[in-house]
Amino acid sequence: MRPRFLAPLVALAVACAPKPSGVQQVAGPATAAVVTLLSPFDAESITALPQRVNDRIDGLLQDRKFSVARVPVGDASAALTARQTTEQRLRWLADQDQGEFVVLVESTAVYNTQIEGRFRWSVEVVSTIADADELSSASSRRFTVPVHLQFVHEKDEAAVRAAGVVIERQISRQVDQWLRGQQAANTP
């Protein structure tokens, strides 16, 4: 649908673009039970991540041949709010018996400052993946993504949405590393 005069430019840009490498795939059919949540400040209970970020996380898992079984945060809000450590939430998720693997993404977004016309937020993420039957295999990654929102009305959900690309990149890398390690461990 792009205008014809842009076709050579698009072709050049696509041809020159580096291709992603090192994408691992889970062995055999496998389902990942996934819960992704945002813990607000000055509030009583957790909320779900924005849909656009959830789509990114689902997509990266599907790229690695996982079937994704979403655990809706709305239904589990009370349980996940009551459990505030990663270990407790991971155990709860494994107990839901939704898949052979569990993926838990916890996030917070805090406003920092106004800088050069933008509103700077820090999005902190802890992503964890584990074999549901063997939680000792869990791999956790903690990272912080600075984002700079343009509008004063944009709050924590917008911040997490703006961090989506980096969140996807980080979790992709984490899942690949974890899968590679799991496959190595299972190789005689």
Place this chain on the structure above:
Amino acid sequence: MARTGRLVGGALALLASMAPTTALAGRADVAGYMRLGMRPDFQGGSGTLGYWNLYGRLLNERSYAALEFRYDVLERQPLNRDPWTSLHFRVEGGNIANAGPDASLAGFRASQLFARAGNVLLPDVTWQVGTLDTYFGDLGLYDFRPAQIFFETVGASARYEKGPVDLLVGFGDSGWFLKGNNYNTIFTPGGTLRVRPLKHLELGVGGMYRFEPQVDGNRNAPHDTPGLDYEDWLRGEVIQQFLAAQPNLNTIEAFPNPVATSAQSWKAIGYVGFGGFGPIRWNNFFASLERLHPQSFTTETFEGQDYTLYVTSLTDERTVLTLGDEIQIEAWPNHLDVVLSGFYGRHTDADNVIAPSDHNRTYMSTVLRLQYYLTDTVHWLGEGSAAQERSDNGNAYREHADSIFQNTAGRADARGLEFGDTDTRYTFQGKTGFVLNPLGPGVFTRPSLRFLYGLQYSNQNNAFGNSFVENIDQYNDFGNVERHLHHVLSLEMEAWF
């Protein structure tokens, strides 16, 4: 005594009931901003396409960097209301090695230092002590922030945020910023209120008032030298005229002493934001009306001696009105974004009706930017702008290299107060090129690596920063250049982090 004790006990109990229990120690963090451009200019310019951001910030701004250090003394914790506090310190400036004439850190300033604390004393209130700069937002294509208050103020503020309401109240002192080494207290109270009555609509108002009291005996406090004539002052001839008018005096001791007075100024701001429906991502409209704070004094030299003239009442009627709007449109989802911005400014100085100046002018411009996504990370950018600036007190711009002969009614006038040969400057700019955005689509997604070409047409001769010799006397060894088109190439980067 017993009643007092009960009152104190009650107050302590109230505070204790509002005080949260525990909090965790935190961490350090660095935020920042940087932009740097390499702009070869084969026409003799000094690195910008035009004079200033009125034609769009792109290619008209120079290199700049800012670093803000933050330390969370008590980290904010999710899902609770523990107290939290953070310390902030920012340095910023434009001296970057190889991208400007000077790489000295002396070109950087400690622009912000403040402490913030929340969940202390009152719920949903953030306290801030230190510098107080705050704004409703930014016109991204211009990098203008009309709806900004407390830029020059150090003091204390409290911000209440709950649901659709955001209320800020603060007060402080603007004396150091406005008067520097000639410091005098300028008490500055103010505040802002922002509400969101509908999901897709926001409204905001605010303002601040600056009051500089009369302090007899303090030479830095506002004073007026009696009997100053504006034109004499403008020409730097107050002392000369005073002595000429009193030929029997051969001493300056008869020159009137300054009279103490007070000074005041203010700023009112407004904001309307809407969007989040259809292709409109968001539209920001900002307005501000400001009465500038009067100058304190100027210095005049006559026959080798310096004289101080106190000019509060000659500079206390300078007003600035600015209106700015910016709309972001998702014109073709995932392919093309459009941002359209407009800006209007009117500066008036009721004290000065005789000479062109920055305080007597009207300007307006519009900037349109298109960003087309060839791929997620490779974009094409196109931007155009049109601007008009008009001096309200006569000629202020030079259309031609020999305009000095035309500054008043077509005749050379050595005593004229005008400059150049026209009172209006028109500027048109076009910019295009490629942008690499590693984080994906978005006109304002950063970091950006940009490879751009810019073209400017202005009716003003050589309307860009340059080192041309402008006089036309016989000793000008370099000659004059008449040029209205200006081209610039730019390799540049910009990032927030």
